[in-house]
Amino acid sequence: MGFAMSTAAAPSPPVQLCMQDKYVVMDNGILQVTISNPEGNVTGIQYNDIDNLLEVENEEPNRGYWDLVWNAEGTKGTKGKFDRLEGTKFQIIVENEDQVEISFTRMWDPSLEGNVVPLNIEKRFVMLRGSSGFYTYGIYEHLKEWPGFNLDRNRIAFKLRKDKFHYMAIADNRQRKMPLPEDRLPYRSQRLAYPEAVILIDPLEKEFTGEVDDKYQYSCENKDNMVHGWICTEPPVGFWQITPSNEFRTAGPVKQNLTSHVGPTTLAVLHSVHYTGEELVLRFGSNEAWKKVFGPIFVYLNSLTNGGDPPEILWDDAKKQMMNEVQCWPYSFPASEDFPHSDERGTVSGRLLVRDCFVSGEEIPADGAYVGLAPPGDVGSWQREVKGYQFWTIADADGCFSINNVRIGDYNLYAWAPGFIGDYRYDCVITTTPAYEIVLGDLVYEPPRDGPTLWEIGIPDRSAREFYVPDPDPKYINKLYVNHPDRFRQYGLWERYAELYPDEDLVYTVGTSDYRKDWFFAQVTRKKADNTYEGTTWQIKFRLECVNPSGTYKLRLALATAHVAELQVRVNDPSMNPPLFTSGRIGKDNTIARHGIHGLYWLFSVDVPGNLLLEGDNNTIFLTQARSESPFQGIMYDYIRLEGPPT
Structure with missing residues (x-):
């Protein structure tokens, strides 16, 4: 067996830049990348005797491109205007035998106001000698005198040939043969409650019949989102997107983003509000200067020259290449002065x-x-x-x-x-x-702490992963996640709560119950017979050997996510009005609907007067999630602890 590796054993041919009428072509003898001029869209990638790895049935601007979603300053919500970031000027930055770096820019001026995002956009592409791939990075700039705006999403997308790329890999245990994009058409699928999810009713390949397909089932935390992509088996070719650094991504290492999904599509999400909501919209004022470099991202291609199992071998090689890229970060080759070496x-x-x-x-x-x-x-x-x-x-x-x-x-x-x-x-x-x-x-x-732990539920790890995640409804199966550690990624798990607790809500008894089996992973709404929803109240029952009636106890409530939720706390009186504590409306993470096990982290510390507590077994904390307009509202707990009074 063998590979077309990123560095050839024999002397590599020089990198060449070919100028055509409406295109520029970067060619290093291993691959050829065709880019529209001056727009800067990748229209073709030729590699290993495949004339184009990108979807030839798509219009050229819809193959390999940068885009974002934006809106005017002061706009509410996370929806906006789609802007494909197409250049108006082409420039050669570096051209020699070892490297080609080219630039596509779009400069903003007041005549464009309202039509495109008020940013100067520069997209760059780099090809190196002997490299089995190419790099792309972007430089965005907002000048102080320009209009303010909101930015919701920023990404790089590649859409591959659906007749060749059928196998997707995101992690060692998250890879599989995937359905075709035609399988999601209305006459072949049934749309589910969350719009991106469908059941495949009449797929072209019958092995997928009855499965759920949903792009959010393939989301990944930034810290783990370093290599993903697709494999073609005839001939054996891998197309990989490698992100060696997260420095330009937003919201930290555990922020979740989309990766690859049915299309076949591969994404480099540079910024999004997924699993966080409106709080992560980039908001720029009209007097705010800003400049940022996104990338470089490496598009890596590999091939199997003889024998072996293509998915396993090509995936393993892609992981090795990812580690090589990490070791080379920060890259020495980008020519922009905005990328420090x-x-x-x-x-x-x-x-x-x-x-x-x-x-x-x-x-x-x-x-x-x-x-x-x-x-x-x-x-x-x-x-x-x-x-x-x-x-x-x-x-x-x-x-x-x-x-x-x-x-x-x-x-x-x-x-x-x-x-x-x-x-x-x-x-x-x-x-x-x-x-x-x-x-x-x-x-x-010094973490928050007032007194000794009287009891605790869960593990403080900013995730609800350790709690009880039920088996999915058999009609909502994604086969990848059957008997999988990420069982929370199955569709429709929120509906299982009402099936497990049809009449009464969850009751957890400290010292007897096991949070791994008895604490449902999400406190969600319950659907009623009239198709409306109601809030739910969970109970924690516990014993206190002795009580200091003049002392103050502390209830720590760490939440792994919240979506249009309100958490109310009552102690030993379910009708207490007002409640001892209310969070007010919090969160718009959409984690429950999008199969994530966490979103934004919340920590609340509630003072519990000792005179509300009783000696013996008769203590109950009532946790009410009071909002109830949809099935996707609710919270996930990370960890709960009751502390005694300070000693």
């Missing part, structure tokens, strides 16, 4: 410890903590930050961390540690400088 970046290192005297008498190394630099803001603001760059790493077993290749700028250092609630922020603003390491030494995080 390694000697123009800095490093921040230190050690994070956790101080919780109710867990240990000594400071605890923050093993596995996520530690990152993001623009200055409030505690936890990184998960809603959308305009700047972020740099994240994971602390080792001793809590030590090193954040490398940081762009010059001002940052706060943020962190959270699995096993502990809340967020850490280093109070001093950190200013990075080129080729210099800032050593912070020992940093101590």
